[in-house]
Amino acid sequence: MQTTRRQLLQSASCGFGYLALKGLASQASAAPEVRSPLDPRPSHFPGKAKRVIFMFMQGGPSHLDTFDYKPSLIRYDGSPLPASYDQQRLNRAGVLMKSPHPFRFYGQSGLPMSSLFTNLSQHADDLCLLNGMYSDTSIHAQGTVLMHTGNFRLARPSVGSWITYGLGSESRDLPGFVVLNPLGGNIGGSKNYSSGFLPSSFEGTPLTLGNRGEAIPNIRNPRLSATQQRQQLDFTQTLNRDLLQQVQVNTELEGVIESYERGFRMQSGLPRVMDVSGETSRTLEMYGRTAFGTQCLLARKMAEAGVRFIEINQGGWDHHANIGSAIANGIRNIDQPIAALLTDLKQRGMLDETLIVWGGEFGRTATRQGNSSGRDHNGGGYSYFMAGGGIKGGMRYGATNDLGTAAEENKIHVNDLHATILNQLGMNHERLTYRYAGRDFRLTDVAGRVMREIIA
Numbered sequence: 001m002q003t004t005r006r007q008l009l010q011s012a013s014c015g016f017g018y019l020a021l022k023g024l025a026s027q028a029s030a031a032p033e034v035r036s037p038l039d040p041r042p043s044h045f046p047g048k049a050k051r052v053i054f055m056f057m058q059g060g061p062s063h064l065d066t067f068d069y070k071p072s073l074i075r076y077d078g079s080p081l082p083a084s085y086d087q088q089r090l091n092r093a094g095v096l097m098k099s100p101h102p103f104r105f106y107g108q109s110g111l112p113m114s115s116l117f118t119n120l121s122q123h124a125d126d127l128c129l130l131n132g133m134y135s136d137t138s139i140h141a142q143g144t145v146l147m148h149t150g151n152f153r154l155a156r157p158s159v160g161s162w163i164t165y166g167l168g169s170e171s172r173d174l175p176g177f178v179v180l181n182p183l184g185g186n187i188g189g190s191k192n193y194s195s196g197f198l199p200s201s202f203e204g205t206p207l208t209l210g211n212r213g214e215a216i217p218n219i220r221n222p223r224l225s226a227t228q229q230r231q232q233l234d235f236t237q238t239l240n241r242d243l244l245q246q247v248q249v250n251t252e253l254e255g256v257i258e259s260y261e262r263g264f265r266m267q268s269g270l271p272r273v274m275d276v277s278g279e280t281s282r283t284l285e286m287y288g289r290t291a292f293g294t295q296c297l298l299a300r301k302m303a304e305a306g307v308r309f310i311e312i313n314q315g316g317w318d319h320h321a322n323i324g325s326a327i328a329n330g331i332r333n334i335d336q337p338i339a340a341l342l343t344d345l346k347q348r349g350m351l352d353e354t355l356i357v358w359g360g361e362f363g364r365t366a367t368r369q370g371n372s373s374g375r376d377h378n379g380g381g382y383s384y385f386m387a388g389g390g391i392k393g394g395m396r397y398g399a400t401n402d403l404g405t406a407a408e409e410n411k412i413h414v415n416d417l418h419a420t421i422l423n424q425l426g427m428n429h430e431r432l433t434y435r436y437a438g439r440d441f442r443l444t445d446v447a448g449r450v451m452r453e454i455i456a
Contacts, residue, residue, distance in 0.1 A: 047426025048390025059317030063383035069112035094367035100324035109394025119339035132398020135379035143361030157196035160309035171306030173269025355389025380406035419448035
């Protein structure tokens with residue numbers, strides 16, 4: 001019995017579907033390998049650092065009670081602030097207040113630090129104090145977003161997103177940019193780790209520690225085995241990449257493709273790097289069994305595993321009252337873990353290639369706030385510190401005036417800080433650009449100066 005062409009097509013319709021799928025598979029195998037947006041990329045020039053650990057102290061830690069030693073505050077304690085020093089024109093000058101805790105000089109370099117830093121002070125010769133920082137604002141939310149993105153007026157990609165956009169990630173099983181215990185929405189929330197107008201692949205991955213659920217919700221599918229998930233993902237990605245070829249450039253679709261792949265690999269990679277049970281008791285005790293200590297330990301593990309930019313957060317630095325006890329509690333929470341992280345990185349030969357950056361959104365006033373023995377917000381001058389990653393240790397760079405009210409010498413804007421971070425990673429901040437809305441944007445906008453004086 002003869003079969004007509006129409007009958008053949010009707011009876012073999014499913015078969016033609018398989019033939020089409022085979023054709024697509026052949027095309028895919030013949031096409032160039034699809035690169036992940038997070039594959040490692042060459043830097044502009046050889047960098048001294050491979051990765052960054054950014055320790056953000058939300059609330060505005062007082063530079064005058066941590067890293068900016070001011071003998072004049074001791075001398076004039078209780079005196080009215082001279083009008084010429086009220087550079088922010090706050091009209092609430094009050095009286096000058098010395099630090100309730102003494103400063104001491106540490107290391108061979110004689111670096112001045114609060115005596116409360118009993119552990120970190122042992123690393124004084126590794127630290128570069130940036131005492132000339134200043135901000136464009138003294139408001140928490142705007143200042144926090146500014147320190148993360150370089151701009152608080154417009155939504156921009158965060159520094160971690162720019163770095164992963166420029167260099168990619170060294171790990172295939174982990175995100176390139178991780179944020180431990182991300183900040184709340186009232187101080188910018190996801191704006192602080194957003195990829196902005198960059199492709200969504202470069203967005204920070206927030207990991208919340210200490211809750212009863214998983215750090216990343218829904219990272220596992222309990223109904224499917226790993227093999228079944230891989231098969232399902234392969235089929236979905238075939239459709240995604242076919243669509244991507246048709247539409248040419250679609251950053252959202254590229255982000256979906258990459259997030260699926262990396263999400264699958266993270267099911268095994270992320271729990272492994274976040275598991276501290278394999279660490280020795282000595283290591284756990286060195287970091288301290290605290291929430292911030294865990295963040296610092298995980299930062300080391302993630303750096304070791306190839307994560308490019310790791311942010312760890314510690315709030316509670318908004319000390320409007322009782323700064324004597326408040327600053328002591330704040331420093332007590334971070335002192336041992338940060339010292340342990342520096343020790344651990346040194347022992348593993350990683351500090352030279354890991355850039356440590358510590359600081360908040362602004363500093364505090366030199367005057368007492370009312371009758372509360374606290375300090376108000378001050379964006380005019382504050383301190384950061386850097387360590388490792390090719391930065392000179394045991395030095396102070398920049399300075400506030402003699403009462404600490406405003407940056408005066410070698411003033412450092414966040415654009416300068418970001419330019420220097422990029423430089424240590426081997427990137428020219430003026431060349432790291434992204435075309436958006438008709439012009440080339442960059443992390444440092446139209447400013448930024450590399451602080452070459454602090455580079456080893």
